[in-house]
Amino acid sequence: MASKDHHIIPQVFLKKFTNVNGQLFRLKVRQPFAHARKPFFPAAVGYEKNYYKVDQFYFDLSSDVVDPLYVENTLNQSYEGDFLELWKILENETPTISMDEKIRLSDIIIHLRTRTKYVRNAVFDEAGNKKLQDSFKKNFTDLALEGENYELYKGLLKNSDAMDDLATLMFAQRTPKDLHNTFLINNSLQPETRHREIMIEKHVNSVWTVLTCENDHQFILSDNPGFLQTEKGYAPMAGPFEFIFPINSRKYLHMKHYGYPIQNTDIQKVLYEKAPTETVTLFNSLVAWNCVDDIYASNSDHLQKVKRVFDEWKSIEEKRHGV
Structure with missing residues (x-):
């Protein structure tokens, strides 16, 4: 047989x-x-x-x-x-x-x-x-x-x-087990208490790279079944996220929802100009917006902030691609 x-x-x-x-x-x-x-x-x-x-x-x-x-x-x-x-x-x-x-x-x-x-x-x-x-x-x-x-x-x-x-x-690889919980982070955590791979503020040229890997050719997607802390509480997070994070050898991020490769400068315009303390929250919220948007209350101030960033991101991509 x-x-x-x-x-x-x-x-x-x-x-x-x-x-x-x-x-x-x-x-x-x-x-x-x-x-x-x-x-x-x-x-x-x-x-x-x-x-x-x-x-x-x-x-x-x-x-x-x-x-x-x-x-x-x-x-x-x-x-x-x-x-x-x-x-x-x-x-x-x-x-x-x-x-x-x-x-x-x-x-x-x-x-x-x-x-x-x-x-x-x-x-x-x-x-x-x-x-x-x-x-x-x-x-x-x-x-x-x-x-x-x-x-x-x-x-x-x-x-x-x-x-x-x-x-x-x-370009996707699953997250190693020892990184499963690295998305359980928020603004209150000090850099020295975070996982050594999550120094987001140090990533000047790719501030949205939350997870990194020593292997140039490995792209990390979260497969974390845990929860993301938000201003409205904890939101269940589904994996894999529909994003690709740039790690050394490739200089763009892919966002599944629109299907466009996103250049470094584009994401910097949207996220890095925000207050540094908001970077982690906004990035995680962008992920959540695409994956678990039904978790958030429609009248949430935080949701509206995320939506504005999300729409700005979308607008940049549409203009660049002539949509």
């Missing part, structure tokens, strides 16, 4: 295998960390490598209150709308790429979108993160901007949602 890997793949592909050996697919609910628990969670789908056939959905619950049909419908709806065009690009516009590469690429792109949209507070387990990261690095990252997969990259450029996720993941 062929060995099996687990992948998240679009509903348009799953439709071909809605019934295998008389069994309907079932969904396995992957459990997030206990303090950021959600009642359901989009999970991986098994397929046989040699045949590219979905074998089954698994279903595994820690609570009796979750309705399996509701979970399945949520997953199906997410693939029905958001990812149909992405799959068309992968399937129709890139005849030279193998089915295995298509599934793996789709897996990675959908992984981020699904967890961001439906489970803002939760994170995949470490094994899942590592598997997706390794698969992406092995099968796509090095070839995406040149060589045989350049046409695939150009095809994805035609789809803004797909391009956003691809560009975000293109």
Whole structure:
């Protein structure tokens, strides 16, 4: 029997295998960390490598209150709308790429979108993160901007949602475990009490670089399931954030929501001209605005400040790109 890997793949592909050996697919609910628990969670789908056939959905619950049909419908709806065009690009516009590469690429792109949209507070387990990261690095990252997969990259450029996720993941690495809690910072912490990698005030040329790494080529995304302290209390933070932080070898930051590379001078105009004591709070709030905006009360003064900064950031990018 062929060995099996687990992948998240679009509903348009799953439709071909809605019934295998008389069994309907079932969904396995992957459990997030206990303090950021959600009642359901989009999970991986098994397929046989040699045949590219979905074998089954698994279903595994820690609570009796979750309705399996509701979970399945949520997953199906997410693939029905958001990812149909992405799959068309992968399937129709890139005849030279193998089915295995298509599934793996789709897996990675959908992984981020699904967890961001439906489970803002939760994170995949470490094994899942590592598997997706390794698969992406092995099968796509090095070839995406040149060589045989350049046409695939150009095809994805035609789809803004797909391009956003691809560009975000293109340079992404998961946060090492020893940095998981580094986002639990606020203005009251003195530099000497912060993690040694978080000297934000010292980053004159890239003040928005909250996490750094000794490896030039490693980009850090937070996979922290904890909470961000705000003026309105603690807001649950979902990982990975939809930002890429510049670390030495690359001199731009990518913001998923708009899909633009952001030059150093642009972010400095928005953030670094603010009072230094506000830098951390404003940066974290910008992240929160994009990832967990529903956490904040609509009448919050802090939210309005963040929105003004966010809009200014957007305006700079739109002008630079002629939008």
